[in-house]
Amino acid sequence: MSDASPPPVQRRILARELRYLRERASLTGDDIKDRLGWSPSKISRIENARISVSEGDIELLLDLYDATPGRRERLLSLARQTQTPHSWRAYTDGTREFLTFMSVEAIAESIRQWEINVVPGVAQTEAYARHLITSWRAVDPTLTPRQIEERVSIRMKRQKRFFPPESSRIWMILDEAVLLRTVGSPAIMSEQMRKLVDFSELPNVTLQVVPLAQSRSIIGESFTLLNLDEGDPLEQCLVYIDGNVATQFLLDEQQSVYYEKTFEQLAGSALAPAVSREFVANLARS
Template sequence: MSGSRGPSVRQRRLAAELRRLRESRRLTGDDVADRLAWSTAKVSRIENARTGAKIPDVQRLLDLYDVRGDRRDDLLALARDAGERGWWEDYRDLPRPLADFIALESEAGTIRQWESGCVPGLVQTEAYARRLTEGFNELSTMPPGEIARRVEIRIKRQDLLHWTKPPRLLLVIDEAVLRRRVGDADVMREQLDHMARIGDLPHVTLQILPLDVPHSVVVESFTLLEFPPAYDVTFPDIVHTESITISHSADERFTHMYRLAHNSLASQALTPAETRQRIIEARDLW
C-alpha cells in the first residue's frame, strides 16, 4: 500500500495564510510566479501545502506582500515550526488518510469523540489494539510485520495524552463497548482497567452513555478536532469518521452539527464519577 506524509496543521496554516496574503494584494498565482521567477506550479504547491515552504521562499513571499514587523516574525516562526518532522513520517508505508489524521490529531487543542463500536484508539491497550487490527485481515490481508507496525503506531499516538501541554480529550462511549468482547477475558479486563486510569487524567473527560437511557441522537462514531490559534493564524475544526474507510471534513456546517451531537450525547451520558464505577462493574463481569 502506498503511503504519503500528511502535511501538518502548521504547514496548512502557513499555506492558507500565504494564500490569503496574496489574495489581499490582489495578485494571482501567475503574478507571483512572474515577479519571483518561479513556476506557477510552485506557488500552487506552497499555497496548498503539497510541498514544504522553505524559509528563503517564505521570506521572498513576505517581501513581495510587504509583510513586516511582528507579523513577519510570527509567520517566519510558523514556517520554522512547519519544517519540523512529525514522528509518523518515519513510517513510510503509512496510508495517506491515516497520516493526514495523525498530523491533525497531534496538533488539536481539544478532541471530542463519540464511539459506539470499540474502545477509542487513544485509550486502547496494546493487546486490545492488536486483536482489532488482526480482525481487519478478513477485509484486507496484512502480513504480521504490518500488523505490528499498525499497533505500534496506534500506541505511539497515545503519547499526546502525556505531553506537558496535552489536548483536552472529551470521550463519550456507548456502554455496549464495555460488553463487546475483543480478544479474551484477560484482554478485556486489562482494557477496562486502563480505560479507568485514563479517565482519571485531569485533561480527560470520560463518559459512558448507558444502554437504558433514551438516545435522542443516533449517529455514527466520529472525532471532532478543534485547533487553537497559532501565531495568530486560525485553522478550521475537522470532523473525522472512520469505519472500513476514513474521511475528513472541514465544512463548518458539518463540524457545527457534530459538535451539537457530541454535546447532546454528553448531556445524556453518565458523569465521569458514575462512568468510572460503571467501568469497574463491567470489568468484574469478565
Template sequence: MSEKRQHLPTVRLRRLAAELRRLRAASGLTREDVSSKKGINEATLYRIEKARTRPQKRTLIALLDLYEATEEQRSDLLAVQSGSTDQGWLRPYHSELPEEYTAYIGFEAEARTVRNYESLFIPGLAQTESYAHAVIKGVWAAATSKEVEQRVQARMERQALLTKDQPLQLWAIVDEAAIRRTVGGPTVMREQVRHLLQLTESPHITFQVIPFDKGAHAGMPGSFVHMDFPDPADPELVYLDTPAGDLFLESEAEIRRYKSMFEHLQAGALAPNDSADLLAMVVATRD
C-alpha cells in the first residue's frame, strides 16, 4: 500500500481533527498562535485539523497542553490517536481505485445511517450487478474493462452492509428519471426495478421517488450523500460526486444545509408505500 493510501481519512481521524479544531477555537488561538507557542509548522497543523495526517503522540500532547484539555478529553483523544489509522475495510485491489472513493467506502462501512439522494441513477447500494456494469461503463467511457470490473466489484461488496447483523440504515430518494431511464437495456432495467421493489420490504431501508409531476424540487442541483455514525462524537459527513472531483463536506453549516435539503426532498417525494406502488407499475409496464 502506498504512503498516500496510508493517510486516507478515517472516521476516528476525522473525530480527532474536529475535536482539535474545537479546542483551538475555544482557546481563542489561531494556527499562527499555536505555531509560535509550540513550534508546530502551520501547514502541519492545517493537515492535522483537516484529517489529512495523523499527529505524532508528542505533537498531540503538546496541543492538548496548550489548549488546557481536561483529563477526560486528553484520555479520549490519545485513545483515538492510537487507533486512528485503522483501515480494515480496505481490499487489496482498492489501491487501484481513486483515493476519494476508497475514503468514501471506509466512511460508509462505519456509518450508522446513509441518506442518499440521486437525480439520475439508482443509488449504488441498491444497484444490481448488471445495472452497475452498464452505468459505470456508460458514464466512464474511457475506462478499461479492468477498471470497470473493479468499480463493479467494489459496489457489490459495499452492499453487504445492508445484510450484516446490524445493517446500515439506508434512506434513498430518487427522481423518477432514475427509475424510468433504460440503463443497459429493457432486461437489465426490469431486473433493477424488481430488485428495488424487493429492497423496499426491508425494515432498515426506506425508498422514495419524486414524481415528474412534482416539478422543480430541492434536489435538482445534484445528488448527495449524508452520513452519520454510531458514536455521536464522530462528526457527520456529506459527500458529493461531481465532474470536478469528489468532495467531502463537514462544516456545521454545510451539514445543516444538506440535512434541510434532504428533509425537503422527503416531504416532496411520494410516501414509501406509494413509491413502491410506482415501482410495481414500472415493472408491469416493462414485462
C-alpha cells in the first residue's frame, strides 16, 4: 500500500540505489518478474519510493543485482534505519534531512565537503563544537544544557569512523574565512587549527584551503558529496546541502553531476594539500 505522507529521505536514497543497481545489471521490470515472480509495477513503486520494501525483498534484489558485499551491507544498514536512533534523541527537533545525513554519513565510503561557514563537524574540537551548539540557544531558547552536551557527544562520536580501523575517506575544502572567523575565543581557535593539522595528516584525509585572495566565480552554499561505493566509477554521489535556514538532500542525477563539477573546480582553485596544511599550521602558531 502506498504511504499517504511523503517518502522519507532514506527510502528515496534506497530507491535510487536499487534502480541504479538494476540498470547496471541490464535488467528490466519483466526480467525481475521472470526471476522473482514480482509484477513490474512493484519494481516501479519501489524505485519511485512509493512503497516501503522489506529487508528480505532488498536482499533478493541485491542477490539478483550481484551487489558487492560492502554495498550490500551499507544498503541493508540504511534500510534498517527507519527510526531515529535513541542516541540521537538530542536531535529530535532537527530536520529529517539532517538526521538522514548522519545515517548516510555513517555508511558512506567516501565524503567530499565544501564549507564556507564553520569547520566541518567531523573535524571540530570539543570546545569549538560546544560553543557553536550553545550559540543556537539564541534562536532556540528551549535547547537545554543536557541536549547541548548530548549533541557535542554525538559530534565527537561521528569523528571516530575517520580513524582506524574504519578510516573512511574524506576530502574537505574550506574557504579561508572559515579559518579566520573566531568561534568562542582565540584559544579555542588555536586548538581547532592544531586539530585540523593533525586530522589532515591522516592518510585517508585530504584538506585544502581556498584563499580569500583567490579569484573564483563559485561562491554558493556549503555542500557535502557522499559516495556509498567508492570503487564504482559510475555511481552518482548523494548531495547534501547545509543551508543557514534549511537542509536538504538532492538525489537528481543532473544535480549530482553539477555539484561534482563544482567540487572539482573548487579543488582546482584551492591550495595544494601540503600547502594548505602549512597554511593552517601557521594560523595555529599565530
